[in-house]
Amino acid sequence: MTARPLLAAGPLERLSDLFWRRPPVLLTLLLIPPLLWLGIIYIGSLFALLAQSFFSIDEFSGLIQYELTLKTYGELLRPSNFDIIVRTVVMAACVTLASAVLSFPIAYYAARYARGRWKALFYLAVMLPLWSSYLVKIYAWKMILAKEGIVSWVVEGLGLGFILDALLGIPVLGGTSLSVSYIGTFIVFVYVWSPFMILPTQAALERVPGSLLEASGDLGAGRGQTFRHVILPLALPGIVAGSIFTFSLTLGDYIIPQVIGSSRLFIGQAVYAYQGTAGNIPLAAAFAVVPIVIMMLYLWVAKKQGAFDAL
């Protein structure tokens, strides 16, 4: 039996000695593959997109002119295009607000009252809708909101058909059925993105010490006052962190308004339409830059609010 020498100087050993003595070498080796991948494929593509947005399309020949110009960005300001941007941003804001309202009780209950097995159950109850298939969720809502679907059935059964009719009768927001109205689009957006709001809100609420709420009560604050002046300000970074997702995801989505909604376009649909059948890549690229700019501003504000500590 030959014992292996403890300090053999094989190539592997020498290499690992080098890593030990010079950590930057190892660090560089670790970072090269992911940086190459993300840097070339992702950042490179983003720049390709950005570059396209500074080209323009010749109105007569339909060919792309490879000269730097701001003409395409100017087209975004045309009323028909600007409407799309405003519509999408308003929808994203409404969806974010509604998601925050819907998520808060769930997050608050999970953070303060759920313990042990209940807590685990709550966690799974948020995780499963969060991760279940995006398209299947939309499909489910297509079934639910259809004229012959479960919503109409329940509403008719309760004799409340007139309320649904009144809702659908609202100009702009309504339509012939929920599945072709803004109301329907809004409901589905809230449904699909609100799970993204719950976990960050809950994380922020977990960090609110119970003694703080007791102190607030001891000092004579009612439930409402404690909520407004203690709980909400402390939960806000979490809510803002969640809103990054709900806002960004709504801004860029083109499938939900296409499947459930009126025929008026959102930014995502405009990008898709211009790059596809219309073949106007520069305008599509300029449209795609809009959510990037809005999200940069949003992230900048969110960072000031301390939202990143709550992620």
Added chain:
Amino acid sequence: MRSSQRRERAPLALKLAAGAGLAFLHLPILLIFLYAFTTEEKSYVFPPPGLTTKWFAVTLGRPDVWEAMGLSLRVAALSTVIALILGTLCAAAVSRSRFFGREAISLLVILPIALPGIITGISLRSAFSIMDIPFSTFTIVLGHATFCVVVVYNNAVARFRRTSASLLEASADLGANGFQTFRFVILPNIGTALLAGGMLAFALSFDEVIVTTFTAGQQQTLPIWMLEELVRPRQRPVTNVVAMFVVLITFLPILGAYYLTRSGEETAGGGK
């Protein structure tokens, strides 16, 4: 004493609001299971006029569903492998040391899911067209792996943070070289976190449609097959059954990932 008792009781309004919120999140998915058995072919009528299991057999006999499923599984498997490698490397580098640009690297990893998917999609598409790369399974994987890295990265970073540096020093003191330390100390420590991250990455890729529509060309993954059906419904009963299977297939990795990481504070899946 009193305070701990007071914590036990939630106000009724809160209970109702939380319960209603959770019901809103779960009932639509349950409905999918009901509709998979409906006898109705032409509409989404509720309640279903009758229940049948014949659509399961019809769906199993459909070659287009199988082909789409096969492509989705291939893409998800490849993307997961790439994401596992890149995500682990990145996490190891970021958690081992503090260096210039460390923040920028975490931002770079998160960016593909922080920005709307349509931006990743159209960026890749314009890059492909500039460089004359034809659409293939490879182009789909390229996109998927890019946004799957972050899931693996999140899980791995959390676990690296919990792995004490003294373990590595002890291993070196006992005569192990760097590779032995990796094989016998680091890997067993981060194994379950990687498995969990891999499962989540798989689920993410298997379900992805927004980026895929830009990088697939004429190929059909299962989500693209479903999207076609959503926009132009032609065979509702088959779609109902496929939807149910997709729900079941994505639930398994999520439950698995949860089970693997539930003991730690960094339970997997918090960030999608």
